[in-house]
Amino acid sequence: MKKNKKENIIFENVLIENFAAEAKCISRIEDKVIFIEGPVAPGDYADLRVMKSKKSFMEAVAFNIRPTSSYRTQTICSHFGTCGGCKWQHIDYKTQLDFKTKQVVDALERIAKVNLPEIKPIFPSSETFYYRNKLEYTFSQNRWLTQAQIDSGESFSRNALGFHIPKRYDKILDIDHCYLQPDPSNAIRLALRDFTAANNLDYYEQVRQEKGALRNLVIRTASTGDLMVVVQFAYCKPEDIDLVMNFLAEKFPEITSLNYVINTKGNDTFFDLEIVNVKGLPYIIEEMEDLKFRVGPKSFFQTNSKQAYELYKITREYADIQANDFVYDLYTGTGTIANFVARQAKKVIGLEYVEMAVEDAKVNSQINNITNTEFYAGDMRKLLSNEFVSQHGRPDIVITDPPRAGMDEPVVRTLLEAAPKRIVYVSCNPATQARDLALLDEKYVVTAVQPVDMFPQTHHVENVVRLDLR
Numbered sequence: 001m002k003k004n005k006k007e008n009i010i011f012e013n014v015l016i017e018n019f020a021a022e023a024k025c026i027s028r029i030e031d032k033v034i035f036i037e038g039p040v041a042p043g044d045y046a047d048l049r050v051m052k053s054k055k056s057f058m059e060a061v062a063f064n065i066r067p068t069s070s071y072r073t074q075t076i077c078s079h080f081g082t083c084g085g086c087k088w089q090h091i092d093y094k095t096q097l098d099f100k101t102k103q104v105v106d107a108l109e110r111i112a113k114v115n116l117p118e119i120k121p122i123f124p125s126s127e128t129f130y131y132r133n134k135l136e137y138t139f140s141q142n143r144w145l146t147q148a149q150i151d152s153g154e155s156f157s158r159n160a161l162g163f164h165i166p167k168r169y170d171k172i173l174d175i176d177h178c179y180l181q182p183d184p185s186n187a188i189r190l191a192l193r194d195f196t197a198a199n200n201l202d203y204y205e206q207v208r209q210e211k212g213a214l215r216n217l218v219i220r221t222a223s224t225g226d227l228m229v230v231v232q233f234a235y236c237k238p239e240d241i242d243l244v245m246n247f248l249a250e251k252f253p254e255i256t257s258l259n260y261v262i263n264t265k266g267n268d269t270f271f272d273l274e275i276v277n278v279k280g281l282p283y284i285i286e287e288m289e290d291l292k293f294r295v296g297p298k299s300f301f302q303t304n305s306k307q308a309y310e311l312y313k314i315t316r317e318y319a320d321i322q323a324n325d326f327v328y329d330l331y332t333g334t335g336t337i338a339n340f341v342a343r344q345a346k347k348v349i350g351l352e353y354v355e356m357a358v359e360d361a362k363v364n365s366q367i368n369n370i371t372n373t374e375f376y377a378g379d380m381r382k383l384l385s386n387e388f389v390s391q392h393g394r395p396d397i398v399i400t401d402p403p404r405a406g407m408d409e410p411v412v413r414t415l416l417e418a419a420p421k422r423i424v425y426v427s428c429n430p431a432t433q434a435r436d437l438a439l440l441d442e443k444y445v446v447t448a449v450q451p452v453d454m455f456p457q458t459h460h461v462e463n464v465v466r467l468d469l470r
């Protein structure tokens, strides 16, 4: 052990012992657990710079990595290690899947402490790259350079169009090629970056809130082939907006929905702003089986369309809906699951916080001639009360897909009171799901568990649990 100039403790040549949560790894030094950030894998050796030291654990960043792990695979992206997007790209896909399954098993065994059926191995993604249907890039005058780029004499002055560096909100990594979204995502980004630079259009600087013309770029590639582009401008002359939009329209005739928005607020969100549609339709269409889903610039849709279909099929199978069943779909978003299962059910009610998503959900029922759905907007904690259940009817089946924080306890209590014969719990966070399962154990038995991989090259895992009334 030694200390560097900034007085950080450094441990040299430490064996990386295991994977840990949140894409970290773990080792043990002097009986203390040490959580390690950086592109390491169990079996590697690395020097560790301690960033935090508490009584029972430490947090460290790995450097001088000796890549001797047998779990490693060749990385394909030149931005790996700097970009926060694919933190597990150096881990072979089978190991990624094994660890995700283990994360689910650990959370359910350690936190839920309920009787469990055999947990199925994770459902893998058929595509491990180019699987995302949406990416969001940021324009910046404040380009991030790696040490290698600085050493090779690259200039800081070139603008960037890419992703935020993890923990460095002021720096943007200029992306040459991103392996997450299919063509023509890369071509559009690079063409727009080069065109705006050639025409001396400056970029908005978010942290310093410096005036600039271009701010953000959203590209959505639907499984139907539809293609949406939304360019976010900040302080841009109308003739320059026309210049950029005409360039995109001519260069990429395959864009089916070309839009822009002017945003001079302190953040990049545009939910409260008017979107101007300059070419094509103001939405794209996603398809699943014979259903169509209309996705506008402000609409949520699961970002891995193919795996979303697999997730929904598992959810539908676990729900095992009969023709007379009344279903609640909690945290329905744009009503995708509600509409996906509606034809099996007598009636489906979808509940969701975001009013605009509820409007999308209603449209998605209409365009598919689904007439047995109803959607309500509100905070689940208040909306899903015993009164709501008395007023609208007791559900036979509940499907719930909450955000990472899981369900609020009053929501779980209302479910226990309503006592549907079956609950299907879809979760993107096995820890909070396990916490909620512990409460549901009062009346429910877990009868099936199926993890699903929606995000290869990352530590994120989705999990579907079926619960039957005791």
Ligand SMILES: C[S@@+](CC[C@H](N)C(=O)[O-])C[C@H]1O[C@@H](n2cnc3c(N)ncnc32)[C@H](O)[C@@H]1O
Pocket: 300, 301, 302, 331, 332, 333, 334, 335, 336, 337, 351, 352, 353, 354, 357, 378, 379, 380, 381, 401, 402, 403, 428
């Ligand atoms: C994981 S997403 C589920 C989306 C949807 N089931 C789907 O597959 O597209 C969680 C949803 O819960 C909504 N949400 C988050 N907190 C909420 C709350 N307190 N009350 C109601 N809805 C909430 C979010 O807006 C989001 O649409």
